Amino acid sequence: MKAFVFPGQGAQFSGMGKELYDTSETAKALFDKANEILGFNITDIMFSGSAEDLKQTKVTQPAVFLHSVISAICLGEAFAPDMVGGHSLGEFSALVAAGALQFEDGLRLVHARALAMQKACEKVPGTMAAIIALPDSTVEQI
Numbered sequence: 001m002k003a004f005v006f007p008g009q010g011a012q013f014s015g016m017g018k019e020l021y022d023t024s025e026t027a028k029a030l031f032d033k034a035n036e037i038l039g040f041n042i043t044d045i046m047f048s049g050s051a052e053d054l055k056q057t058k059v060t061q062p063a064v065f066l067h068s069v070i071s072a073i074c075l076g077e078a079f080a081p082d083m084v085g086g087h088s089l090g091e092f093s094a095l096v097a098a099g100a101l102q103f104e105d106g107l108r109l110v111h112a113r114a115l116a117m118q119k120a121c122e123k124v125p126g127t128m129a130a131i132i133a134l135p136d137s138t139v140e141q142i
Contacts, residue, residue, distance in 0.1 A: 002082050003081055003082060003085065004081045004083075004085075005085045006085070006090030006093035006097065007068065007086075007089075008064070008086070008087040008090045009057065009089050012054045012060050012064050013054070014047075014048065015047060016046050017046050017047065017066060017067045018047040020067075020070055027074050031066065037107050037111070042062055042066065046063045058115055058118040061113060061117070062107065062114055064090075065106065068093035069096045069097055069103060072097040073103075079097070081097075081098075089110065089113075092110050092113075093106075
């Protein structure tokens, strides 16, 4: 059994998708279509933006979605999962990769989600953290 799990926000990195863009006509066409749909060149930020540029929710979410989905599409016949899943934002990538949602519709949904979440972040600034391998008592003390 083969499963693909798609990441959520936080998996971004500068340079993501650049190799795909440079080596695959399919990837290039999809990234170019994404720039058109989004109304800005997200590829500029993905390929050479700073970590701070990529950290903005309004950029991060479409960037991670695009990298995930385009990577799956470029696998061609090698992408033949029995199941897909995703963490948070990755659920949208999983739906598109599985064919349950069209690429363009998925990108539009992710973009709208990202803008709404960016607005919320600006209204009430915050961040996330993960606690790994600490006992409950330590976490409760902190």
